[in-house]
Amino acid sequence: MHPAVSVIFFTVASGAGFGMIFLIGLGFPVGGGAGRAFLVSLLGGGLAVAGLLASTFHLGHPERAWRALSQWRSSWLSREGIAAIVTLVLFGIYALVWMLTGNRSQLLGLLIALGAATTVFTTSMIYAQLKTVPQWKSPLTPVVYLSFALGSGWLLASAFGDYQSPELWGILLVALAWAAKWIWWAHAGRARLSDVGSTPETATGLGFIGKVRLLERPHTGENYLTREMVHRIGRKHARKLRLLALVLGGVLPIVILALIALTGAPAPLILVAALSMIIGLLAERWLFFAEAEHAVSLYYGHR
Amino acid sequence: MTSLPTSTEKRLGLVIDLDTCVGCHACAVNCKEWNTSAGASPLADTDAYGADVSGAWLNRIHTFEVTPENAPAQIVHFPKSCLHCDDAPCVTVCPTGASYKRSEDGIVLVDEDLCIGCGLCAWACPYGAREMDPVENVMKKCTLCVDRIYSDTLAEEDRIPACVRTCPSSARHFGDFNDPGSDVSRLVAERGGIDLMPEMETRPVNKYLPPRPKTSQRSAQTAAPAKIDTPKADGFLGWLDAALDKLG
Numbered sequence: 001m002h003p004a005v006s007v008i009f010f011t012v013a014s015g016a017g018f019g020m021i022f023l024i025g026l027g028f029p030v031g032g033g034a035g036r037a038f039l040v041s042l043l044g045g046g047l048a049v050a051g052l053l054a055s056t057f058h059l060g061h062p063e064r065a066w067r068a069l070s071q072w073r074s075s076w077l078s079r080e081g082i083a084a085i086v087t088l089v090l091f092g093i094y095a096l097v098w099m100l101t102g103n104r105s106q107l108l109g110l111l112i113a114l115g116a117a118t119t120v121f122t123t124s125m126i127y128a129q130l131k132t133v134p135q136w137k138s139p140l141t142p143v144v145y146l147s148f149a150l151g152s153g154w155l156l157a158s159a160f161g162d163y164q165s166p167e168l169w170g171i172l173l174v175a176l177a178w179a180a181k182w183i184w185w186a187h188a189g190r191a192r193l194s195d196v197g198s199t200p201e202t203a204t205g206l207g208f209i210g211k212v213r214l215l216e217r218p219h220t221g222e223n224y225l226t227r228e229m230v231h232r233i234g235r236k237h238a239r240k241l242r243l244l245a246l247v248l249g250g251v252l253p254i255v256i257l258a259l260i261a262l263t264g265a266p267a268p269l270i271l272v273a274a275l276s277m278i279i280g281l282l283a284e285r286w287l288f289f290a291e292a293e294h295a296v297s298l299y300y301g302h303r
Numbered sequence: 304m305t306s307l308p309t310s311t312e313k314r315l316g317l318v319i320d321l322d323t324c325v326g327c328h329a330c331a332v333n334c335k336e337w338n339t340s341a342g343a344s345p346l347a348d349t350d351a352y353g354a355d356v357s358g359a360w361l362n363r364i365h366t367f368e369v370t371p372e373n374a375p376a377q378i379v380h381f382p383k384s385c386l387h388c389d390d391a392p393c394v395t396v397c398p399t400g401a402s403y404k405r406s407e408d409g410i411v412l413v414d415e416d417l418c419i420g421c422g423l424c425a426w427a428c429p430y431g432a433r434e435m436d437p438v439e440n441v442m443k444k445c446t447l448c449v450d451r452i453y454s455d456t457l458a459e460e461d462r463i464p465a466c467v468r469t470c471p472s473s474a475r476h477f478g479d480f481n482d483p484g485s486d487v488s489r490l491v492a493e494r495g496g497i498d499l500m501p502e503m504e505t506r507p508v509n510k511y512l513p514p515r516p517k518t519s520q521r522s523a524q525t526a527a528p529a530k531i532d533t534p535k536a537d538g539f540l541g542w543l544d545a546a547l548d549k550l551g
Contacts (some may be wrong), residue, residue, distance in 0.1 A: 001426075012393065060420015060440030067417055068398035071305045077423055078398035131503050197502045198368070200431075204381055204513050205497040206321075215378060218331070218363035221356050226436040228425065273341045284344035295429035295500065299365055299383065 001133065002231040003289035004271075006057040011123060012152075012281045014051025014084070016274075018116040019153020020044035020062060021091050025112035027104065031162040033273040034099045040160045041095035045088060048119075052084055076129055080122035080231065087115030120149045123165020127288075132295040134196040135188040136288075144184045148281055149178035155253060155274035158267065168259035171254050174277065178250040181284065185242075193293050214301030230297045234290025241283050305397045308389065311409035314480040315447055316508035317389050317467065318487045318496060322515045324474040326380030330466035331362040334384070334445075337465035341416045341450055345440035360383070360436040361445040362466055375488055378516055382475070384466070385432035385445035386499065386507030387411050392422035393433060393444075407492070408479075409508060415441045429503045452477075479510055 021044045024030070030040050056062040057202045069085070071078040124145035125137040151173040158166035193199070200214070201207025253273035260269055338361055339346040348358030356382070362384040370376040387404075391411050394402045401417035402424050404410070418441040425433040426443065433444045448464035451457060461468060468474040478487035490496065496510030507534075536544050 058421070060422075060435065061418065064399070064417070064419045067400070068421070071398050071400050074305045074395040075398045077396065077421065081398065125407055126396075126423065130427055132427060184351060197333075198500060202500050202502060203429075204379070205366065205371050205499055205513065206379055208513065209377070211369065212372075213368045213370070214365065215368040216366040217358075218328075218365050222435070223357055224359065224425070225431045228422065228435075229431070253449070260547045294426070295503065296431035299431055 001291045001292040001294055002228045003234045003286045004058050006054045008282060008285045010051040010055035011145070012051070012278060012285050013054065014048045014122055014123070015149035015281075016152040016156055016278060017044050017047030017049070017051060018084075018087070018120050019149035019151070020156050021048060021087065021153075022113045022116035022150065023153055023157045025091070025094070025114075025116060026110040027106065027109055028157050029162045030051065030157075030160065031292060034102070034120065036226065037095065040157070041091070041098070043156060043160065045091055045095065045193045048084070048088060067137075076122055076125040080119060080126060083115060083119040083122050085183070085212050087112060087119050088173075090115060092289040117146065120146050133292045134191040134193060134198070135292050138184070138187055140180065140184045140187055140193065143180050144177070147173070147180045148284075150175040150282060152274060152277050154236045155270055155277055159271035159274055160268075166258040166267070170257045170273070171261075174250055174257070178246065185258050188291070192258065193298060198295055198298060200301075201286055203295070205265065214299070226300060230302070231290070232302065234286065238287060238291055241287055245280045245283035245287065247280070248276050249284055252280075253277045305394050305400050307394055307400055308406035308409075308503065311389075311406050312406070312481070313408040313467045314387075314389070314508050315410055315452070315478070316480055316487065316510070317384070317447075317464070318380055318476040318478075318490050318510050318512060320474040320476070320490075320494075320512040321381065322474075322494075322512060323378050323472045324380045324382060325472050326366055326378075327471065328364050328366055329469050329471060330382055330475060330527060331360060331364055333465045333469035335360055335450070338443075338446070344436070344439045344441070346443060347382040347436050349437045357437065359436045359443045361432075361434070361443060363431070374517070377514070377517065382445065382466075383430060383432070385411060386430060386449075386505070386511075387445075387447065389506035390504060392427040392429075392503075392505060396423045398423070410443065410447050410448065412446055413442050413444055415439065418442050429500050430507075447477075447532040452530055458503045480510075 001285040024044060030036055056065050059065060068078055068081045072082055090108060091112050094105060098104050120122050128138060128141035130136055154170055154173050158170055200212040204212050206212050253276050256273040270280055306519060335346060346359050350356050362382060365381045365383060367379045367381055368376050369379055387409055391404055394404050394411060399417045399419055401414045403412060420440045422435060433442050436443045452462050454462055463477045467477045476487050478485040480488055482488060490512060491510045494512040496512055498507050
């Protein structure tokens, strides 16, 4: 699949943003009065909004994006839009009350946490629902999206909040998220198109005669399908990118957190761990798209 | 509404005969011609006369080589367009309601005014039946020539999809699969029509007729090159003939 920069940025940024919103809703301690409440709310809300705005950049008609809120009965993309907007509106009210009165409504907070988790879940289901991409079609996909959102959200919240020694939880959440991703990678390796029984033979129905091979494409140049779904250039550096994702997204943040815990360095240094994780997640998300095999590729002679 | 109808009154679709298709691309060309001039918006291309030509087409003709275990390979031309699936995954993923399947005849259509161009329907389709229009930035797909088949102004014989109308080898057939007596239903029953990628559980309406078995290889190999019987020449040509013979 074509790794669109707007979608990669969207899923990583809004994941971290909604992760942060989830934790704030659950009452993540943030001291320092209205100023800090504003800063933390702006960061969480801002990341979520920036991600959502970025996602509209890959639309052919961004001005019609509001129409995407209508088909929640059948469409995960529609559900995501609604969940995101409801959560952000509630979070805006929560943040406003918090800044003005210093009071954090527990009920509203719980609703926001539920909304944030739902939003990330619906994002992941846009991919996990697709039979055409067997590597994505797994319950592990929502698990990975949710755990990365929680991990990166925790690091960001810890950098600006006042949770007492957040490092241990941080190490645990980041490690768990990467454990989930490791299992996802193992699953993806066993969920190639051929593993789920889709081959050029089933795609053409000609398997009863013999082995099927593409002799000639329908067109001499590229088209929408080959650019979007038969995209293979992004896989060129897959192994290096996987290592980069793991080191920047998992190993380095854990090392930084451990050092902070051991040396008693100031908590805002966790921001470095958070940034490292987010950069790592951008590489992880690139591979999520670039390595995915789409069924259409069977008609074009490769995976 | 992007929920699928539980059943449709008619199930209009195509039968594509892989035995008789000669791979001439006429169906694709006529499809492009009709749909660029008669649809809601043109079926656009970019750099149409340049080196890097690309564009939206609703029908594509692939050519495959199929190699049996104990026989020479054979070539199969393979036209591919929207299969108007009963369980169309492209419809249910649509966030705006632009994609829908009609309950009266089962045709899957895109309302271009509602389409936001997110491309998710194309991701959901295993067959590559949907292509983004590079100029209009909305999703395009086969309409089964809905503007021809119900036309009051076209001549009776033209009220079939453009691809079917133009096919010179009668490899394409159009009709109602809900009617067991229709041409398409009978062809599928007689020739063992098949679904593409049944494992994707899309329940396509369009069916493909597999190539008929090849005649036996032995009969194809018996013909040895015939000896050419040339008349004896005389004069200069006769001398040259003899001289060249001597040279071996």
